[in-house]
Amino acid sequence: MLTVSMNVNGQSVSGEIEERTLLVQFLREHLKLTGTHVGCDTSQCGACVIHVDGVSIKSCTMLAIQAEGSEVVTIEGLAGNGQLHPMQQAFKDNHGLQCGFCTPGMVMSGVDIVNRNGSEVDEATVRKELEGNICRCTGYHNIVKAIQAGAKDMGGQ
Amino acid sequence: MYNFSYEKVSSVDKAVEIIRSAEDGKFLAGGQTMLPTMKHRLADPSNLIDLGGIKELKEISSDENSVTIGAMVTHAAVAASIEINEAIPALSKLAGNIGDPAVRNRGTIGGSIANNDPAADYPAAVIALGATVITNKREFVGDDFFTGMFETALDDDEIIVSVKFPKTEVAAYMKFENPASRYAIAGVFLAKTADGVRIGVTGATACAHRGMRLEDALNQDFSPNSVDKIDLPVEKMNSDIHASAEYRAHLVKVMTKRAVQACT
Structure with a gap:
């Protein structure tokens, strides 16, 4: 088990994870941010695209631990003050x-x-x-x- | 995915030290092939050694005659580099057409070359440009590095540090891509070098290779027509649901002609 810490949608978060935990699993299952989807197992569909340190990545093809210390933005992080992005x-x-x-x-x-x-x-x-x-x-x-x-x-x- | 031990290292020496003591360790570069392969349980390494913390592997440098790209430089960074675009425009373009934008933000040149997927783009460029693959132990030139399907000359404890490309203004890469994966069903990298025309072919056979017959014909007559009369060995071509061996042999010639046109 590992401890991972990152900033997700402006909030510092951390969690205890298995090494094999994918970033999308950490978001969906640990943080309950289920807006990020998983549509395939071949890294081709793009339903899991989020931003890590300002660029788009497929969160099904990155380990959660690889995002240690990173700034993560998911679909939940776009809207603000009750207004859609x-x-x-x-x-x-x-x-x-x-x-x-x-x-x-x-x-x-x-x-x-x-x-x-x-x-x-x-x-x-x-x-x-x-x-x-x-x-x-x-x-x-x-x-x-x-x-x-x-x-x-x-x-x- | 089976579980594994994970360690992120900040030096090549530390990565080598860990892999030597690991039961079945693997280096993790961008992970764009490694992680899907592990998700499918087609790979089950005991240890993943993440090279993402080694700064020296992320550098791009150039001198009068060459440009050197660190192994952990992403495809997006290669595509965006003014330095690389000035030295070898065809290489920038190749990098900008690998996979899709999100994959390009993670995938690396070192990972692509070490994996040596038979349909990967970079091996064709390394072969055609006569690039030097520099590891922590030694240097390989061009096609010496690629030894078979998913096989390279690397030892288990050997890490690619960088790839040094000779500056080449006249070159082109043409690929006929799979519309889902963007891998090459057939891809041809043509470079006009000081030693004549050099061609790297990917996607068509078990492993990227030099297109010697194509080179010979084009060195005599650099025109699309001179490709027509060549017979490529159909028996060596891959055949799968995407394309038959005959179709691939045909595509290699078509991609070569397009590359010739782009360089004329």
């Missing part, structure tokens, strides 16, 4: 989801895309950058629209 609001406004299972990963990847490409990111770039996020409902059109709209709304932040 602009990217969440854009998904709602543009019907960027149907069943919603992939949505936490899509939103976290969307924010990461804007962080790296700016508020005027074009459609082709969004589609290429979404390679690691799979959606089985929407056909992606409204997700891409939502991310571009969210990008504009994030511009002022």
